[in-house]
Amino acid sequence: MSNKESHWVKTKNHMFVTLVIWFFFSIVIFMFGESINNASFLGYPLAYYMSAQGSLAAFVILIFWFANKQEKIDDEHGYGGEREDS
Amino acid sequence: MFKGGFIQNLPKIYGLYTGGFVVFILLMAILESAGVSAANIGIMFVAFTVVIYALIGYLSRTVQVDAYYVAGRQVPTVFNGMATAADWMSGASFVAMAGGIYFGGYTYMAFLVGWTGGYVLVSTLLAPYLRKFGCYTVPDFIGTRYGGNLPRFCATLVLVLASFTYVTAQINATGTIASRALQIPFELGVWVGLISILMCSMLGGMRAVTWTQVAQYIVLIIAYLIPVFWMGSKLGNPFPHFMLGDEVQRLAELEASSGLIKNSAADIKAAGVPGGLKYISNPHSAVPAGGMAVWKYLSLAICMMVGTASLPHILMRYFTTPSVKAARKSVAWSLFFIFLLYFSAPMLATLSKLQLMDPNLPTAIIGKSIAEVKSIPWVQNWASVKQVFIADFNGDGILQLNEWFMRGDVVVLATPEVAGLPYVISGLVAAGGMAAAMSTADGLVLAISNCLSHDIYYKIIDPKADVRKRLIVARVLLVVIGAAGAYIASMRLTSILGAVAWAFDFAMSGLFFPLVLGVWWKRATKEGAVAGILGGLISGTAYLIYVGPKFMAQTPWLGIDHLRFGIIGASVSLVAMVLVSLMTKAPDAATQKMVDDVRVPSGRSVLGKQH
Numbered sequence: 001m002s003n004k005e006s007h008w009v010k011t012k013n014h015m016f017v018t019l020v021i022w023f024f025f026s027i028v029i030f031m032f033g034e035s036i037n038n039a040s041f042l043g044y045p046l047a048y049y050m051s052a053q054g055s056l057a058a059f060v061i062l063i064f065w066f067a068n069k070q071e072k073i074d075d076e077h078g079y080g081g082e083r084e085d086s
Numbered sequence: 087m088f089k090g091g092f093i094q095n096l097p098k099i100y101g102l103y104t105g106g107f108v109v110f111i112l113l114m115a116i117l118e119s120a121g122v123s124a125a126n127i128g129i130m131f132v133a134f135t136v137v138i139y140a141l142i143g144y145l146s147r148t149v150q151v152d153a154y155y156v157a158g159r160q161v162p163t164v165f166n167g168m169a170t171a172a173d174w175m176s177g178a179s180f181v182a183m184a185g186g187i188y189f190g191g192y193t194y195m196a197f198l199v200g201w202t203g204g205y206v207l208v209s210t211l212l213a214p215y216l217r218k219f220g221c222y223t224v225p226d227f228i229g230t231r232y233g234g235n236l237p238r239f240c241a242t243l244v245l246v247l248a249s250f251t252y253v254t255a256q257i258n259a260t261g262t263i264a265s266r267a268l269q270i271p272f273e274l275g276v277w278v279g280l281i282s283i284l285m286c287s288m289l290g291g292m293r294a295v296t297w298t299q300v301a302q303y304i305v306l307i308i309a310y311l312i313p314v315f316w317m318g319s320k321l322g323n324p325f326p327h328f329m330l331g332d333e334v335q336r337l338a339e340l341e342a343s344s345g346l347i348k349n350s351a352a353d354i355k356a357a358g359v360p361g362g363l364k365y366i367s368n369p370h371s372a373v374p375a376g377g378m379a380v381w382k383y384l385s386l387a388i389c390m391m392v393g394t395a396s397l398p399h400i401l402m403r404y405f406t407t408p409s410v411k412a413a414r415k416s417v418a419w420s421l422f423f424i425f426l427l428y429f430s431a432p433m434l435a436t437l438s439k440l441q442l443m444d445p446n447l448p449t450a451i452i453g454k455s456i457a458e459v460k461s462i463p464w465v466q467n468w469a470s471v472k473q474v475f476i477a478d479f480n481g482d483g484i485l486q487l488n489e490w491f492m493r494g495d496v497v498v499l500a501t502p503e504v505a506g507l508p509y510v511i512s513g514l515v516a517a518g519g520m521a522a523a524m525s526t527a528d529g530l531v532l533a534i535s536n537c538l539s540h541d542i543y544y545k546i547i548d549p550k551a552d553v554r555k556r557l558i559v560a561r562v563l564l565v566v567i568g569a570a571g572a573y574i575a576s577m578r579l580t581s582i583l584g585a586v587a588w589a590f591d592f593a594m595s596g597l598f599f600p601l602v603l604g605v606w607w608k609r610a611t612k613e614g615a616v617a618g619i620l621g622g623l624i625s626g627t628a629y630l631i632y633v634g635p636k637f638m639a640q641t642p643w644l645g646i647d648h649l650r651f652g653i654i655g656a657s658v659s660l661v662a663m664v665l666v667s668l669m670t671k672a673p674d675a676a677t678q679k680m681v682d683d684v685r686v687p688s689g690r691s692v693l694g695k696q697h
Contacts, residue, residue, distance in 0.1 A: 043331015048371035051195040052432035
């Protein structure tokens with residue numbers, strides 16, 4: 001497998017993992033909103049908390065993690081150099 | 087003091103600017119205590135900030151094509167993050183969101199999840215690849231990837247429809263705020279708002295809009311957070327975001343004791359409640375029961391997320407970064423800056439609701455006698471402009487929860503007054519709302535006019551046009567589109583929220599799959615893209631007309647109402663695009679190689695610097 005191909009395979013897998021985590025915090029949690037709302041976090045009902053802050057914070061962390069890890073993948077394959085912009 | 091270039095000095099410049107703005111707020115506070123009237127302070131706040139934005143717009147003027155279209159591709163990640171956040175957070179986010187949560191509770195917060203989760207899609211699926219492509223506009227990508235003028239034209243159609251729906255709402259919001267702060271009629275306020283918007287964008291295009299949006303973000307975030315923290319401290323929670331658990335529980339108790347009574351439409355009509363005013367009938371934190379409620383929540387979140395990843399005025403902000411790496415990081419910073427406001431909105435809603443409802447607080451009005459409530463100055467102020475209303479349905483002379491009507495915007499705009507904060511805070515909030523609405527309107531008007539001037543005029547009508555002519559056309563279109571938006575806004579056709587959600591649905595119907603598959607599926611063909619764009623757009627629009635309450639108002643299928651019509655449009659778009667692509671000949675080798683190049687993050691961009 002060429003360097004280019006293995007870079008793309010890793011990039012695709014990384015995208016896939018990121019979207020699974022995204023799916024969990026944006027969809028799966030709220031499928032069970034009614035039952036998890038009985039639990040509490042910082043004194044807030046859990047589903048309310050996730051909708052008001054929790055999932056939002058998870059997305060922020062997720063995107064920073066995604067960008068850093070993708071940069072590592074790029075570096076490993078020699079694509080990390082700053083642009084040669086034109 | 088300023089060694090080196092403009093870009094190196096950005097932190098210093100905006101640091102000074104922020105300091106200057108804080109000094110201005112303090113100055114206003116001093117003037118207020120010296121007896122300057124509240125109205126004059128409001129005028130100074132709005133006028134001063136708008137003049138500063140116009141000055142930045144003037145200083146960023148340019149005659150270069152790449153500076154005009156993509157800010158010279160040299161905007162650092164963090165600053166692009168702030169600019170995107172301002173571009174993103176509209177008058178609706180700033181003024182109406184806390185009010186939406188106030189009345190809608192948990193159900194409404196699907197918007198919060200949708201408007202933040204969409205950025206995960208932007209960063210994983212689109213932004214880095216579009217940056218590598220090196221396009222000036224979103225249809226520029228569609229047109230080059232699929233080849234030919236037809237896909238380019240179809241993408242332009244979706245862009246104009248989605249952005250124009252959105253921009254009228256924003257110009258409407260600038261008009262509302264300008265008319266209130268400057269005390270002029272709404273129709274005039276709309277045109278004042280438009281002139282302010284054009285002053286920021288006309289001379290410098292994307293470069294000017296970028297640097298004004300950073301300035302507008304700073305104003306709007308200060309204006310949003312100060313009242314939240316101040317009110318939190320007054321109630322003994324200096325950092326309300328982590329300390330309002332008890333307050334949320336308390337609201338649930340108060341709701342249980344007063345009961346969430348639903349008024350009948352006939353009662354509301356008989357009492358003469360002005361249009362657009364609402365009362366609390368949804369629980370604040372409780373999750374409504376049943377599968378349909380879950381689907382309603384999820385479908386709204388999905389529409390907003392997918393729509394976010396298709397809105398051209400957001401995607402084009404990531405064309406301005408120096409590299410692919412910077413584009414990715416910049417998405418993360420954008421969401422961070424958006425998060426600062428969004429996770430404060432539910433806290434603002436909680437605090438202001440509690441202040442009105444909790445009988446133990448001096449600001450409470452629910453449960454008091456109506457005569458007493460009607461004598462409170464802020465109630466009189468807002469009642470006189472028909473923003474609040476009291477209807478004594480049971481005739482007992484006591485104000486119940488279901489008898490207090492209010493417009494959603496009042497939650498943000500009047501909360502400082504309700505909590506007894508000085509007027510300078512209300513002036514600050516008005517300046518923040520103006521910044522939010524102006525920055526979004528600027529991004530949208532620019533997205534439309536850049537697309538028409540680049541994709542329609544230069545790429546289709548007159549490919550030989552020189553730089554001077556192209557930039558003149560771009561500026562003329564900017565003025566024409568702004569004026570058209572202001573004209574429609576001045577006729578007040580739609581409520582702010584309806585129009586905003588529609589823009590997301592239009593964008594996701596026509597653009598999401600053609601963009602994503604253009605990067606992620608080499609087999610996607612020109613015919614497939616055209617089928618995807620037109621199929622999505624036509625089916626989505628037809629469904630909107632079918633269920634839209636102002637159109638045919640038929641019963642929605644599976645709860646997919648007019649706020650969620652993108653679900654239908656995007657599904658049709660996906661199926662049409664895949665089927666037609668598979669039925670037509672695979673793209674040629676040159677196109678396949680172009681897609682390969684887009685997937686490599688380093689090296690030269692696919693399209694040249696001048697194209």
